Amino acid sequence: xxxxxxxxxxxxxxxxxxxxxxxxxxxxxxxxxxxxxxxxxxxxxxxxxxxxxxxxxxxxxxxxxxxxxxxxxxxxxxxxxxxxxxxxxxxxxxxxxxxxxxxxxxxxxxxxxxxxxxxxxxxxxxxxxxxxxxxxxxxxxxxxxxxxxxxxxxxxxxxxxxxxxxxxxxxxxxxxxxxxxxxxxxxxxxxxxxxxxxxxxx
Amino acid sequence: xxxxxxxxxxxxxxxxxxxxxxxxxxxxxxxxxxxxxxxxxxxxxxxxxxxxxxxxxxxxxxxxxxxxxxxxxxxxxxxxxxxxxxxxxxxxxxxxxxxxxxxxxxxxxxxxxxxxxxxxxxxxxxxxxxxxxxxxxxxxxxxxxxxxxxxxxxxxxxxxxxxxxxxxxxxxxxxxxxxxxxxxxxxxxxxxxxxxxxxxxxxxxxxxxxxxxxxxxxxxxxxxxxxxxxxxxxxxxxxxxxxxxxxxxxxxxxxxxxxxxxxxxxxxxxxxxxxxxxxxxxxxxxxxxxxxxxxxxxxxx
Amino acid sequence: xxxxxxxxxxxxxxxxxxxxxxxxxxxxxxxxxxxxxxxxxxxxxxxxxxxxxxxxxxxxxxxxxxxxxxxxxxxxxxxxxxxxxxxxxxxxxxxxxxxxxxxxxxxxxxxxxxxxxxxxxxxxxxxxxxxxxxxxxxxxxxxxxxxxxxxxxxxxxxxxxxxxxxxxxxxxxxxxxxxxxxxxxxxxxxxxxxxxxxxxxxxx
Numbered sequence: 282x283x284x285x286x287x288x289x290x291x292x293x294x295x296x297x298x299x300x301x302x303x304x305x306x307x308x309x310x311x312x313x314x315x316x317x318x319x320x321x322x323x324x325x326x327x328x329x330x331x332x333x334x335x336x337x338x339x340x341x342x343x344x345x346x347x348x349x350x351x352x353x354x355x356x357x358x359x360x361x362x363x364x365x366x367x368x369x370x371x372x373x374x375x376x377x378x379x380x381x382x383x384x385x386x387x388x389x390x391x392x393x394x395x396x397x398x399x400x401x402x403x404x405x406x407x408x409x410x411x412x413x414x415x416x417x418x419x420x421x422x423x424x425x426x427x428x429x430x431x432x433x434x435x436x437x438x439x440x441x442x443x444x445x446x447x448x449x450x451x452x453x454x455x456x457x458x459x460x461x462x463x464x465x466x467x468x469x470x471x472x473x474x475x476x477x478x479x480x481x482x483x
Numbered sequence: 484x485x486x487x488x489x490x491x492x493x494x495x496x497x498x499x500x501x502x503x504x505x506x507x508x509x510x511x512x513x514x515x516x517x518x519x520x521x522x523x524x525x526x527x528x529x530x531x532x533x534x535x536x537x538x539x540x541x542x543x544x545x546x547x548x549x550x551x552x553x554x555x556x557x558x559x560x561x562x563x564x565x566x567x568x569x570x571x572x573x574x575x576x577x578x579x580x581x582x583x584x585x586x587x588x589x590x591x592x593x594x595x596x597x598x599x600x601x602x603x604x605x606x607x608x609x610x611x612x613x614x615x616x617x618x619x620x621x622x623x624x625x626x627x628x629x630x631x632x633x634x635x636x637x638x639x640x641x642x643x644x645x646x647x648x649x650x651x652x653x654x655x656x657x658x659x660x661x662x663x664x665x666x667x668x669x670x671x672x673x674x675x676x677x678x679x680x681x682x683x684x685x686x687x688x689x690x691x692x693x694x695x696x697x698x699x700x701x702x703x704x705x706x707x708x709x710x711x712x713x714x715x716x717x718x719x720x721x722x723x724x725x726x727x728x729x730x731x732x733x734x735x736x737x738x739x740x741x742x743x744x745x746x747x748x749x750x751x752x753x754x755x756x757x758x759x760x761x762x763x764x765x766x767x768x769x770x771x772x773x774x775x776x777x778x779x780x781x782x783x784x
Numbered sequence: 785x786x787x788x789x790x791x792x793x794x795x796x797x798x799x800x801x802x803x804x805x806x807x808x809x810x811x812x813x814x815x816x817x818x819x820x821x822x823x824x825x826x827x828x829x830x831x832x833x834x835x836x837x838x839x840x841x842x843x844x845x846x847x848x849x850x851x852x853x854x855x856x857x858x859x860x861x862x863x864x865x866x867x868x869x870x871x872x873x874x875x876x877x878x879x880x881x882x883x884x885x886x887x888x889x890x891x892x893x894x895x896x897x898x899x900x901x902x903x904x905x906x907x908x909x910x911x912x913x914x915x916x917x918x919x920x921x922x923x924x925x926x927x928x929x930x931x932x933x934x935x936x937x938x939x940x941x942x943x944x945x946x947x948x949x950x951x952x953x954x955x956x957x958x959x960x961x962x963x964x965x966x967x968x969x970x971x972x973x974x975x976x977x978x979x980x981x982x983x984x985x986x987x988x
Contacts, residue, residue: 345544349539370976463802564975574976
């Protein structure tokens with residue numbers, strides 16, 4: 282325990298405090314990891330309401346099972362696993378027949394477009410937002426196995442080793458899935474851009 | 484009491500406590516299981532290859548359920564099922580995680596109902612029914628949509644949970660809860676029985692067969708139910724709507740908000756059904772409308 | 785290995801670039817493809833854009849931590865309410881013990897005549913399966929220990945159950961290996977184990 286990097290030592294300390302009855306100590310863990318769990322949920326489910334729902338559940342589950350958490354192992358990956366399981370089951374239930382398009386989010390729930398800091402040109406802002414929606418749809422079209430690896434790498438920026446450990450996969454499998462995910466995503470985006478361009482041309 | 488020596492009092496106290504304990508233990512089987520049999524479950528899990536920490540994790544889930552007053556038996560059944568179906572320990576633990584989450588969410592909805600004055604009877608069964616509806620894709624927000632109507636008309640938790648179940652069954656057939664919850668709220672407020680709500684599934688399937696658009700479906704059903712129409716009458720309204728659609732608007736994409744469209748491309752008509760039923764937290768839906776074709780994204784340098 | 789219309793091997797290069805693992809030779813090869821082929825240029829630009837867009841993290845909804853902590857507190861309070869005070873006063877204890885003893889005694893004695901259990905409901909489950917060798921049913925009502933059903937002359941497998949009111953999940957097992965939900969059940973849910981469960985919800 283002495284040799285733990287400071288980040289993990291903090292977590293172990295917080296866990297110890299919670300287990301001795303200090304509920305508020307759990308807030309330290311929530312504050313630290315909420316954003317990354319929420320973003321994982323957001324990228325996996327495609328909307329903020331479900332992402333918050335999932336993130337809350339993940340932390341509650343973690344709290345409930347804290348007693349069984351092996352002291353000395355890392356908290357973040359363990360929390361991740363819980364979150365991923367919840368995402369997976371959410372996605373399983375939400376799959377509707379193909380002919381139904383996913384319903385749109387409310388205006389307020391949509392992400393801010395990732396524009397650099399300058400006065401937003403309204404037309405540019407609109408284009409950027411639509412492009413991002415296209416990206417979200419394309420990600421949602423990825424098979425779950427590819428989507429997970431892709432999001433963990435691109436959005437959560439985990440290393441190959443971390444992803445492999447989290448998902449219980451060999452490194453080689455992670456690499457292959459990531460490659461296929463990227464290739465499929467680019468193809469999907471190109472195809473939908475082509476459709477939009479030809480529709481506009483008519 | 485001053486007549487009895489202090490140590491005698493303590494002894495009697497301990498005796499009393501011991502008798503109570505004995506009686507409670509012995510009476511377990513008479514009053515029904517308040518708890519699950521941890522040692523029995525542990526034995527089954529270990530003989531199925533669960534490691535000690537996996538076993539602990541499973542039992543922890545059961546403890547938590549019980550700690551919140553949730554039916555731990557529901558989770559025990561999931562363990563028994565997983566074992567019977569030959570599932571891996573990690574998969575069983577995954578199912579327990581998810582089921583516990585659903586039960587907790589169901590419990591919150593139940594508490595919300597109680598707060599609104601809705602009668603709670605046979606709580607465990609309604610909680611399980613709600614949890615099942617979540618596994619069919621319904622969200623707590625969807626269920627909360629019917630709560631005001633239920634509270635207003637003195638309906639109980641069972642009704643709310645059955646409405647949620649119908650939403651789930653409709654969702655499985657391709658009618659998402661975001662579209663059907665207003666209809667279920669109307670039915671709840673109009674005093675529809677369980678059988679009548681079950682009958683909504685057939686109505687939706689028929690409407691789809693007739694080619695009525697989703698938004699139009701919702702409007703006709705909500706208004707019709709509020710006007711106290713019978714299901715057969717509603718089907719008649721839907722038929723007329725479908726006929727009108729094919730007569731006056733041969734093309735699939737029409738721009739008038741009130742014109743029914745066939746298939747899944749419905750014109751925008753603003754946020755769904757406000758009339759009366761307030762939306763729960765996080766209402767999500769604007770009916771699907773085809774996005775304007777944007778140019779391909781100009782990639783940023 | 786390429787999926788783009790120009791058939792240049794750009795996918796692998798873009799993949800390694802996205803992970804920052806391009807070797808100098810690969811970087812040059814990529815530059816050449818981008819310079820010479822418009823399809824490759826478009827795809828490379830798209831790949832960069834995807835990477836940049838996804839790197840941005842969405843802000844956490846305000847008050848998230850508060851909401852979680854509130855729910856955590858709610859998790860603990862039912863347990864707290866159930867904690868009994870360590871010091872039992874002797875008088876209530878003995879009176880309580882006697883009262884409880886009396887109740888238990890009377891229940892044990894009168895058990896046969898005044899059952900505490902709710903009356904049972906008769907239920908019949910059916911599955912059409914003329915070609916099956918055996919059909920069994922497993923569910924919450926029998927701890928998922930499959931019980932074999934009887935095949936009628938009409939080729940339909942049947943079983944009768946006597947159950948207290950409640951909500952039960954179940955499925956049929958055909959030929960000891962194939963799990964099948966009841967096609968006649970009104971409600972069917974995902975079991976989480978790869979197949980579906982039917983739901984039986986009985987009231988008096």
